[in-house]
Amino acid sequence: MRYWQIIDLKSKFLALAFCCFNLNFAQQDSLGKAKIIKLDEAISLGIQNNRQLKIANTDLAIANENVDQAKIAKMPRIGVNGGYTYIGNPKIYEGFYQSNITVDYYNHQAFANIISSLPIYAGSAINKRIDQQELLSQMQQSAVKMTEADVKNAITEQYFTLEKLYRQIEVTKQNIINTDLRIRQLKSRVDNGQNIKSDLLRTELQQSNFKVSVFRSTNTIELISNYLDILIGFPTNTILKPVVAESMLPTENINLQESLAEAFQNREEIKRAEVKIKLSESSLSLTKSGFMPNINANLILNTEYPAQWPNYVNLLNYWAAGVSLNWDVSSFYNLKHRISGDRLEIDKSNIALQVTKDQISTEVKNAYVRYAESKENIKTYKKDVELSMSNYKIVKSRYDNDFALISEIVDAELQLNNSRISLVNANLDLIIQYYSLQYAMGKL
Numbered sequence: 001m002r003y004w005q006i007i008d009l010k011s012k013f014l015a016l017a018f019c020c021f022n023l024n025f026a027q028q029d030s031l032g033k034a035k036i037i038k039l040d041e042a043i044s045l046g047i048q049n050n051r052q053l054k055i056a057n058t059d060l061a062i063a064n065e066n067v068d069q070a071k072i073a074k075m076p077r078i079g080v081n082g083g084y085t086y087i088g089n090p091k092i093y094e095g096f097y098q099s100n101i102t103v104d105y106y107n108h109q110a111f112a113n114i115i116s117s118l119p120i121y122a123g124s125a126i127n128k129r130i131d132q133q134e135l136l137s138q139m140q141q142s143a144v145k146m147t148e149a150d151v152k153n154a155i156t157e158q159y160f161t162l163e164k165l166y167r168q169i170e171v172t173k174q175n176i177i178n179t180d181l182r183i184r185q186l187k188s189r190v191d192n193g194q195n196i197k198s199d200l201l202r203t204e205l206q207q208s209n210f211k212v213s214v215f216r217s218t219n220t221i222e223l224i225s226n227y228l229d230i231l232i233g234f235p236t237n238t239i240l241k242p243v244v245a246e247s248m249l250p251t252e253n254i255n256l257q258e259s260l261a262e263a264f265q266n267r268e269e270i271k272r273a274e275v276k277i278k279l280s281e282s283s284l285s286l287t288k289s290g291f292m293p294n295i296n297a298n299l300i301l302n303t304e305y306p307a308q309w310p311n312y313v314n315l316l317n318y319w320a321a322g323v324s325l326n327w328d329v330s331s332f333y334n335l336k337h338r339i340s341g342d343r344l345e346i347d348k349s350n351i352a353l354q355v356t357k358d359q360i361s362t363e364v365k366n367a368y369v370r371y372a373e374s375k376e377n378i379k380t381y382k383k384d385v386e387l388s389m390s391n392y393k394i395v396k397s398r399y400d401n402d403f404a405l406i407s408e409i410v411d412a413e414l415q416l417n418n419s420r421i422s423l424v425n426a427n428l429d430l431i432i433q434y435y436s437l438q439y440a441m442g443k444l
Contacts, residue, residue: 042232045233059140089103109305112302128282168217173214228240284342297322
């Protein structure tokens with residue numbers, strides 16, 4: 001039975017050793033060139049360089065230009081017209097092209113005029129269109145702030161996830177050093193007949209598992225760094241190394257009801273939904289303005305040459321001013337369905353506001369629960385590390401005195417390694433959940 005166990009352990013060890021070939025060189029090439037970056041630096045670079053945020057800011061600039069364009073409708077419209085015509089001498093025919101007489105006409109004709117129109121009254125349509133564009137600009141301002149918050153949230157999450165991987169590698173590398181010492185001891189004990197070959201293979205297999213874990217974490221660091229590079233505008237081949245101090249671990253107690261109140265006050269999604277209601281109401285008012293007439297003031301400056309063609313060649317100048325009225329009477333029955341649609345749109349916008357509040361409430365509650373859960377997890381994992389360390393010391397003492405099997409110390413070491421990594425993850429998860437809660441409250 002022991003023979004087959006040895007064969008199985010050998011095959012597993014060879015497979016893992018093949019995966020880990022030249023592992024140390026790969027780690028030195030990638031993580032050895034990592035660029036150290038602080039959280040506030042990463043966030044500042046993200047706000048400055050993120051492409052999605054640049055698109056949102058460009059959309060805001062376009063919305064502001066549309067507001068200015070809508071205001072131009074209040075300004076007078078001025079048109080300049082002019083023309084010149086050369087007239088050839090006409091021929092007058094008698095009968096059906098029997099004979100003709102060429103008439104000596106004046107060949108030149110020209111005119112020019114300036115026409116100006118100023119809107120006096122348009123049923124408040126112009127003001128409503130300006131209001132609409134201003135509301136659209138406000139919505140785009142909210143979109144910029146929402147995009148900025150999303151970028152900050154993504155940066156913080158990936159930043160601390162990177163730190164989590166570096167800490168895992170640090171813990172696992174220490175275990176590789178410990179197992180390396182044990183392997184050297186076991187080789188001597190196997191040569192002296194104190195341990196069997198399977199004990200050595202089991203320890204070497206454990207060390208290979210540790211190396212594979214480091215290898216996978218290293219690859220994940222490269223992938224996350226690539227994503228973080230895109231977020232903050234770095235070259236995508238830059239490996240990043242975060243700087244996380246103990247002071248960054250949050251300790252404040254947060255109240256759920258206060259968190260919900262702040263979220264309803266700060267979240268741009270709610271502000272955006274409220275602006276959408278105003279926009280729908282503005283559309284209804286604009287539609288109703290179609291019932292009203294349009295009144296314009298007009299001014300014309302005109303010049304013609306010749307004044308009366310072809311009798312006499314003089315210059316004629318004149319000006320005219322007046323008021324024009326345009327009333328689309330058919331709007332009294334044409335706009336009925338548009339008004340009904342606008343009212344339905346208002347109802348829809350009000351429902352959408354409530355849906356947004358429900359979604360934000362759910363986000364805040366989830367983030368709050370995860371934050372409280374992370375705080376409790378740290379207490380549990382600290383206790384697990386203490387117990388695992390005590391158990392490891394006992395088993396190691398027994399093993400050194402030949403009262404324990406190699407499998408027992410391997411299991412004890414694995415348990416200690418897992419508990420340490422769990423504590424590292426719990427500490428960083430607390431920071432991640434804290435920022436997620438800040439994001440849900442609209443404070444990020």
